[in-house]
Amino acid sequence: MSITAEGFHAQEAVHAHGHAGLGKFIGTYVFSRDHKIIGIQFLFSTLLWFLIGGLLALGVRWQLAWPWSNDMPLVSKMFFAHTGGQISPEFYTMMFTMHATVMIFFVIIPILAGAFGNYLIPLMIGADDMAFPTLNMLSYWFMWPSFLCIIASFFVHGGAAAAGWTSYPTLAALQEASPGGHMGQTLWLLGVTFAGVASMLGSVNYMTTIIQMRAPGMTMFRLPLTIWAMFITAVLQAFALPVLTAAGFMQLLDRSVGTGFFLPDGATANNAPYATGGGQPLLWQHLFWFYSHPAVYIMILPAMGMVSDIIACFARKPIFGYKPMVYSIAGIAGLGFVVWGHHMFISGMNPYLGMTFMVATIMIALPSAIKVFNWLGTLWGGKIQFTTAMLFAVSFVSMFIIGGLSGIFMAATPIDIFIHDTYFIVAHFHYVLFAGTAMGVFGSIYFWFPKMFGRTMNEFWGKVHFLLTFMFLNGVFFPMHILGVVGFPRRLADPYQYETFHHLLGMNRFITYCAIGMVCSQSIFAINFIYSIFFGPVAGRNPWHANSLEWCCPSPPGHGNFDFQPIVYRGPYEYGSPEVQTDYYPQHQPPPEGAAPATERYMDG
């Protein structure tokens, strides 16, 4: 982590914690209790995994564009020399399983909650650190057993898990059902459980910190929407995660000692001996989605919060409808607990139950719609600055509209009968998670980079990165809707064997070309990111003229964050306020002498 250190050397010299040399380095940057270092540790780890997950996706795309070709870059020569370079179907299955696993458990969740949650929560609420710094450190270090399990699983007999990231029994629970079903699947379960523990420790910490450690004057309704989103996400995690952890242990027991929670009588595969049974495969699906559907909101709400802050800042205008924004986050989280069954409409679950889940699921589009309207309202009548961060934030809104609307199709149960497990679904969740969350995360990196490293990223190359990513991502994911309408199924190593899908090869090649372009354009980001840490122009405390508290401390902030005690006088979105000459009015800036006390305006705490 030494490269994050630049700005800290001076601080550390002052603090002079006693240790010297390597010992000090390890204490400060490796086993650190400082929320900022932990946040940056999460950021670097997740960006590395982002690369791995992206390469796995390219492997999947390569097979779909050139099925059974003998020249898949790297892979063919390294792993399949004995078959003349042609990959095996179990390798394909493993690639998409691990792509999803890595992207969900090692990228999206930890980059939002772990990296940005850790970095921003104490700064934005005006605290000197988290409530439980040691627990916070533990939350990062619990990611490492998880990383090791997943890395190791690639090298064990039979390879990594290949039962889909949903790990449905009986395929996942029977040792003999798949080649990766031996050690690989067990390591997968352990890895996910460790990642879950890490999230759990984080969420307890976030909730406590936000409730207990706000600066004087920082009422709940003066919190930036980023913090509201992080808070509600933490609540979601705290309530949903134990269910996944329990389910994970149950599947682990099914696999290792034959408990049979998820195995019916006589369950077998591949001529293995019958399992004792007494269980139900659908039970796993209920437990898994009871966590993993709220997890979808864990994967988008923080991005929504951060995007709201970026849009208000660069529209130079207060956020439109602050309280409706908060209530709609809470609404999404609340409804998010009663919609898990929409993943199971055709699973064999009671069809009457399907109706209940359909109504709940369709209604969850409402708070999402309210959020979109309020973002549009924020842009309306502003003075929009087209910075890279703003472009990514606006693209989040534009893309989330697509991802949100396509969700209505699969919430409608009769339509889901046809499009379930097709590329329509793949298009939908990539519009939410990549075109939505990942674009929001890119925007947030460009936005908070000056605070994290004291320097700004290059705007020109940032915009080139934005334009290429935006074009390519639509080239990748939009045509998938059309594939889905034809019924093109997910997770098939060679869908072209079917007469119905034989003619779709052309469109799949187009998608693969775009995917290669998209992954390559991320090198612009990587270079810009690393170069700017060392050589970017030095940013002051508040390069964007933003209002929230993190911008009033040094960039990067030293140990303890603030060099004065911030006192909060107003909400975080007072851009263009008539009370001051500047077009921004920071939360900590005292009102001018003799000014009337700030009136409590509509929707502003």
Next chain:
Amino acid sequence: MGKFWSFVFFLVPVLGVGLFVVAMNFHSLPLLNHWFPEDVSASGHVIDQLFMTILVLTGVVFVATEVCLAFFLWRYDAKANRDPVRYMHGSHTLEVVWTVLPAATLFFIAIYQMNAWADAKIRQPKDAGVIVEVRGRQFEWRFRYPGPDGKFNTPDDIHWDTDLHVPVDEEVLVHLKSEDVLHSFFLPNMRVKQDAVPGMMIPVWFRPTKIGSWDLVCAELCGWGHYKMRGRITVQSRADFDAWLVEIANKQHATQADATATADAAKPAK
């Protein structure tokens, strides 16, 4: 640059709607047959029409919001916009309007689906012309007809694999089972999909309306060979179907008789 970026965002609804319109209406290269596969069932059109209804509704919202977004970016570009910032924190009226209107629309959409769902998954037909047991196993489909006595698990059951034969214009009732892991019984041309779950028997029904042969797809990941779990469905006239059943029943009895004879011969004489 504000103009350029608003144009980029304006392209989203233009190209998005464009692709759907072309795929839907112009059945020519390079988007030949890039829309719903041919519907050969009595109730498939219900799903297609519901899809189109929602496509139109969401399409209107999509175009309206995306155009708004692009317009705002163009109109309120800080470089060109001379008007002062509208310093406001929201509008109660607007919030109510854009809460109530979508809520009503969404609730309508939800209620509107119920009947089609009930027909597809709840109201099991009483007048099934043929009952067939379909079993998924790694990585093939197996079929069993009850035979002349109309009952399963009797000696006259007729077994077959890979190719599901059904009569045209009659309600087909499938008893869906799995022998090992999850599979999914997907007939794209009938708009039918149902997971097969080990330990459960799940009823599935549809009424084919056209004689011919179509794909039977496994749509739930079932292991490394998932991609090759291909089946077909052959829809025949009633007469052809009956003749086919008799033919394979006879074949089966012949092999069974052979097997019995061989087994008898192999037994030591008492």
